[in-house]
Amino acid sequence: MTPSTTVDVLVMGAGFAGLCAAIKLDEDGERDLVVIEKGSDVGGTWRDNTYPGAACDVPSQLYSYSFAPGDWSMSFSPQPEIQAYLQRVARESGVLDRFVFDTRVDGATWDEAEQRWMVETTGPRGSTTYAARVVVSATGGLSEPKLPDIEGIGDFGGELFHSARWDHDTDLAGKRVAVIGTGASAIQIVPQVAGTAGHLDVYQRTAPYVIPRHDRSYSRLERVALRHVPGMQNLYRTAIYWGREAYVPAFTRQPKLAWPAKKMALANLEKGVTDPELRARLTPDFEIGCKRILISNTYYPALDRDDVEVVTDRIERVTPTGIVTADGTERPIDVLIVATGFFTTELPVTEHLVGRTGETLAAQWKRTGMSAFKGTAVANFPNLFFLVGPNTGLGHSSMVFMIESQVSYLRSVLRSMREGSWAEVEVHAEAEHAWSAGLQRRMRRTVWHTGGCASWYLDDQGRNTTLWPRSTFAFRGTTASFDEDAFRLTRRRRTTRTTP
Numbered sequence: 001m002t003p004s005t006t007v008d009v010l011v012m013g014a015g016f017a018g019l020c021a022a023i024k025l026d027e028d029g030e031r032d033l034v035v036i037e038k039g040s041d042v043g044g045t046w047r048d049n050t051y052p053g054a055a056c057d058v059p060s061q062l063y064s065y066s067f068a069p070g071d072w073s074m075s076f077s078p079q080p081e082i083q084a085y086l087q088r089v090a091r092e093s094g095v096l097d098r099f100v101f102d103t104r105v106d107g108a109t110w111d112e113a114e115q116r117w118m119v120e121t122t123g124p125r126g127s128t129t130y131a132a133r134v135v136v137s138a139t140g141g142l143s144e145p146k147l148p149d150i151e152g153i154g155d156f157g158g159e160l161f162h163s164a165r166w167d168h169d170t171d172l173a174g175k176r177v178a179v180i181g182t183g184a185s186a187i188q189i190v191p192q193v194a195g196t197a198g199h200l201d202v203y204q205r206t207a208p209y210v211i212p213r214h215d216r217s218y219s220r221l222e223r224v225a226l227r228h229v230p231g232m233q234n235l236y237r238t239a240i241y242w243g244r245e246a247y248v249p250a251f252t253r254q255p256k257l258a259w260p261a262k263k264m265a266l267a268n269l270e271k272g273v274t275d276p277e278l279r280a281r282l283t284p285d286f287e288i289g290c291k292r293i294l295i296s297n298t299y300y301p302a303l304d305r306d307d308v309e310v311v312t313d314r315i316e317r318v319t320p321t322g323i324v325t326a327d328g329t330e331r332p333i334d335v336l337i338v339a340t341g342f343f344t345t346e347l348p349v350t351e352h353l354v355g356r357t358g359e360t361l362a363a364q365w366k367r368t369g370m371s372a373f374k375g376t377a378v379a380n381f382p383n384l385f386f387l388v389g390p391n392t393g394l395g396h397s398s399m400v401f402m403i404e405s406q407v408s409y410l411r412s413v414l415r416s417m418r419e420g421s422w423a424e425v426e427v428h429a430e431a432e433h434a435w436s437a438g439l440q441r442r443m444r445r446t447v448w449h450t451g452g453c454a455s456w457y458l459d460d461q462g463r464n465t466t467l468w469p470r471s472t473f474a475f476r477g478t479t480a481s482f483d484e485d486a487f488r489l490t491r492r493r494r495t496t497r498t499t500p
């Protein structure tokens with residue numbers, strides 16, 4: 001394979017993680033860097049999820065880069081503000097000329113002789129193969145929409161779309177609409193569709209816990225103070241950060257500590273839904289925290305409307321004109337919205353990454369479970385680093401904090417490579433396995449395993465390969481510097497040093 005372009009670092013993805021990496025590596029003097037992005041803009045999930053009501057459920061001050069304060073109008077930012085923030089940060093950072101948009105990575109193969117990744121891409125001007133010394137995968141953990149595997153869904157004759165690919169050309173006014181799913185996306189969509197649609201059916205497989213959303217607009221004075229008073233933005237961040245960090249990680253291992261949150265959720269249900277029979281069907285039957293805790297003031301009142309029906313009978317099949325449930329009832333619909341989540345444990349990108357042994361990462365992870373040392377490095381895949389990799393997800397705090405920790409780790413790896421003139425760094429399989437085994441041991445005692453629910457946090461072997469089970473500052477600590485001893489370091493001339 002003849003490369004058409006040689007680069008030092010190739011980043012896949014231009015969401016929060018890819019943009020952060022580009023900005024920070026640029027600050028380190030990394031000029032030979034390219035970011036490949038399949039979409040036409042930065043933003044990742046915040047570019048793609050444009051459904052009505054889309055907003056962050058992590059407070060704005062925390063859900064932004066520590067080095068780029070935002071000017072937020074609300075305590076929980078709506079999607080358009082987050083997208084505009086990312087566009088502004090990208091523009092002002094001066095790195096946008098390294099971004100190649102509308103271009104897909106078709107595959108990346110480690111070339112042992114060249115000690116480089118050969119990355120094949122397809123864009124508007126055809127195919128390009130990059131020979132990259134380092135590849136950073138920043139494609140996101142929740143970026144590939146998953147359609148439900150329901151009989152007949154392909155034959156549905158009306159409008160059908162996924163929550164993350166909202167069809168803005170479909171007018172819902174007066175139509176019969178169904179939403180499948182009751183996760184974080186659905187609970188934001190349902191209150192927006194209710195009242196516009198002629199009738200709305202919400203198909204619930206599992207009732208979630210929904211606590212109140214303490215959202216408010218920032219006053220003019222607050223916004224000015226947050227922008228201009230030195231340290232003010234950081235003060236807000238710190239207060240919000242510790243408010244979450246002090247409590248939530250503790251209850252993942254001691255679910256009984258979560259009783260205030262459970263009480264809050266059940267009171268929210270009681271307040272929002274007047275019909276006791278409906279309330280019973282909306283009451284979760286598992287420990288709080290086992291699935292993501294959702295926040296909304298409008299979801300329950302929307303379900304309580306006369307023109308909204310919560311359907312809890314199992315979906316049997318989809319017909320060209322409606323949905324048939326297990327009791328044989330067919331409910332006719334014009335529009336079907338599937339808010340059924342994303343590929344989380346079988347990431348499509350891994351099918352196209354071929355490592356040192358010739359095996360794809362998807363095949364390797366099929367054997368071992370999705371795992372990466374510190375969520376970042378995988379044995380047999382030298383010079384490949386993940387951002388938002390395995391076991392770095394959070395249910396309680398900001399992914400941006402985790403991303404900044406991982407980017408800081410990446411910078412320390414690249415610094416070491418420069419200073420030591422290492423051509424290759426590859427994590428030792430033993431170090432990776434020890435890391436993952438330690439996490440899985442810790443996981444067994446968490447509510448995600450003991451809470452009595454099925455969730456996308458767990459893979460088909462029952463391993464939690466998505467979430468970080470400790471505090472976020474523990475993650476920051478563990479990613480503070482490059483652990484050379486855990487890696488095999490190889491020089492350009494094939495002189496190999498294996499650390500003890």
Ligand code: N01
Binds near residue numbers: 163184454
């Ligand atoms: O997806 P989900 P999501 N038949 O996988 C149901 C982030 N996020 O897009 O619970 C019937 O959570 C499924 O049922 P069950 C956040 O991290 C953040 O809502 O598996 N139902 C579930 O109810 C979040 O966790 C924000 O029984 C089916 C729903 O579909 C993650 O994204 C906003 C089904 C899927 O819920 C994913 O959230 C949005 C089937 N065959 C998302 N298959 C904010 O910051 C699935 N379901 C606000």
